[in-house]
């Protein structure tokens with residue numbers, strides 16, 4: 001059974017069909033990319049998956065559970081965590097606080113609101129801090145826990161965002177343009193980290209990305225959207241050869257073009 005099963009999803013905004021009957025499946029333990037030219041519907045799709053937009057019709061299931069009508073916090077509780085195109089972190093807070101906020105939905109005592117007055121809240125906080133420290137080490141932020149996020153280089157901030165999503169202990173991680181705005185070295189580091197997330201943690205990754213080199217290297221499977229429709233779905237090699245895809249990208253070969 002696929003981890004994520006997307007069927008016939010349509011999203012209409014007053015007069016405009018942003019997604020038109022899109023379907024595909026994400027297998028457990030894989031990296032799956034969604035690509036497409038500007039305006040193809042990729043962000044809309046991510047917003048449907050994370051509960052920010054409601055699909056006009058169609059269904060999205062995670063391990064059989066229907067996500068389609070759920071608000072974002074319920075989708076997150078079922079195990080879908082996401083990062084954003086533009087960094088969405090508290091810049092003045094240290095890395096550790098940003099990561100602890102990522103754990104909030106997992107807390108029973110609600111250590112943030114209880115202000116650590118109760119012993120069981122303090123114990124729970126310590127347990128979460130251990131796990132946050134472990135995750136920070138995993139993404140290479142072990143020595144940055146006390147640094148305010150705003151003082152970190154851009155590429156490192158993107159890692160903090162990914163770490164915060166991991167702190168939610170997701171089964172599926174949605175990455176919205178994880179290497180946008182990064183330099184070459186930062187891109188390679190991020191690619192390595194995404195592979196590690198899949199291989200060491202066994203978490204499935206669904207990413208939207210414009211950097212074709214990255215997509216072709218990383219993804220096990222690629223779904224291509226154009227004008228809200230799915231025009232191709234397959235391995236990176238299959239998709240690169242697909243004439244619909246080549247045409248959608250204005251006749252250029254996808255592996256030659258940073259779209």
Ligand SMILES: Nc1ncnc2c1ncn2[C@@H]1O[C@H](COP(=O)(O)OP(=O)(O)OP(=O)(O)O)[C@@H](O)[C@H]1O
Pocket residue numbers: 013016017018036037038039040041042043044045
């Ligand atoms: N909230 C909204 N209200 C109205 N139209 C919207 C809304 N969000 C997206 N759209 C429209 O839906 C279409 C798909 O947009 P979307 O942002 O999903 O594409 P995209 O593939 O993510 O593009 P890009 O690569 O430029 O980020 C576009 O025509 C866009 O203008």
